[in-house]
Amino acid sequence: MPQLNGGGGDDLGANDELISFKDEGEQEEKISENSSAERDLADVKSSLVNESETNQNSSSDSEAERRPPPRSETFRDKSRESLEEAAKRQDGGLFKGPPYPGYPFIMIPDLSSPYLPNGSLSPTARTYLQMKWPLLDVQAGSLQSRQALKDARSPSPAHIVSNKVPVVQHPHHVHPLTPLITYSNEHFTPGNPPPHLPADVDPKTGIPRPPHPPDISPYYPLSPGTVGQIPHPLGWLVPQQGQPVYPITTGGFRHPYPTALTVNASMSSFLSSRFPPHMVPPHHSLHTTGIPHPAIVTPTVKQESSQSDVGSLHSSKHQDSKKEEEKKKPHIKKPLNAFMLYMKEMRAKVVAECTLKESAAINQILGRRWHALSREEQAKYYELARKERQLHMQLYPGWSARDNYVGSYGKKKKRKRDKQPGETNDANTPKKCRALFGLDRQSLWCKPCRRKKKCVRYIQGEGSCVSPPSSDGSLLDSPPSSPAMLASPSRDSKPQTEQTQPLSLSLKPDPLAHLVMMPPPSSLVLTESAASKPGALPPASCPNGALDHPPAALPPAAAASLAQPSTSSLHSHSSLAGTQPQPLSLVTKSLE
DNA sequence: GAGCCTTTGAAGAAG
């Protein structure tokens, strides 16, 4: 595999990716030191990202997995290969065949980003995306005026080549994992693009490519109100009046970065020549880099009107205008992480299988299924998530997750339910092995703590680490062979006592009880469970057994009394889903 | 109607 000079500064590399290399190197060390060393969750998941990158080029390249090159090099190479392959095939075969067939790919223009070296991209760099939303031929417009500004700001040419863009998301009727985005390594290649090159020319043939619609991830749905306002399929690209636009405005972001998405003159002329003027959205008084995007949700008009009657004082005027601007600031949602992408895909399936509608219950199921996924399967989602982040970063260079924190969107802070005394986060409860045992007794620490990873939560008084609620159930329902599970901190947990059982599967009177085909053996009934989580959802279960709520960390005795419903069978979601007609019994008991 | 529930992961804030 060709190795590029791994120049630093690839800020687009996600943390997990960076970690992956570090951790895998660490893993190598460990392997050499101790053959029984296990990777923790972070290691595995990080490696999944790397693996997915590797698989992009060669699914059988085990060597790459065993010895991942430095992250930046790998990514560049793979991105380049992906790009080249995509350029060859334009069928978007970034992932080999399923599970994402059938979606046309589109291109988005080169993105110049301050995060990228020299803030510019290669003129041949393209991003391919799969179309998911209905395409509408709509007049592109008023790009020229914006373009002039953008061109003045951005040194890199853009290559918008299409006038089609999806504008409506159909959450449950489309494959959620459609945005198969290849990021050209050239995105990260230092050096300014040759300005003389045509905007959209096939690097191999030299023939101008057919126009490809720019696209963005479909995971940034417009708010219902804004959808109706979208008169243009270039939605997020073309400024619209009254349409949510991503303004890198003065108050919009802490860092007024230059445009992330530039539209060059060719695109502008293309659009203006292709579409009648009346279709051209009027120039909006937005930042020239305003990028309408499904991720953008504008604040309600109500909020704006409250700011409309401003006082006459100049200072107050200024402040008010600032406030107004802030309120008008569209809400750019966070990119979805791997699990969220997975949930989007699988939710409908679970709903169909289990006839559940409560998201909380479904999410529990999905969480377990997630852990049951193989590395390869998870890798797909990590890869997608990584691309989501990259795309998001390119589209919104100045955006920060902090922007969506309290107050930034005018919505109230989501408050977690107050922790009950005695819960794991209680201030008086020692949470970390290090705090409890001290540095000189590291042998007593849980494994994550020994590895300086996040401690599985220590429950007071038991001298053992208890898996967090999210993974406790997985202890039993996920296959031991599952890398995710092997990597999970929970696997390091020592046997738990009943007192230390996490209570994630606490029950109300179970409206889902009908879904459980087999009553839980009394020996499996958790004695305490639930009790402490009055608001907890009932355990979700699927008739097909694919979805189960295994004991939330069974007491050893209870586990032993599991009359050999061998843990292996209990562990495997996948196998259960596919082969086992009987669902796992719930081992939590009703509060009744 | 706002917020909670529930999941995992990413990112930022805080100590």
Add this chain to the structure above:
DNA sequence: CTTCTTCAAAGGCTC
């Protein structure tokens, strides 16, 4: 550096 918190999606539920 570690830990904690918030937010992404989703829809039913509670107050």
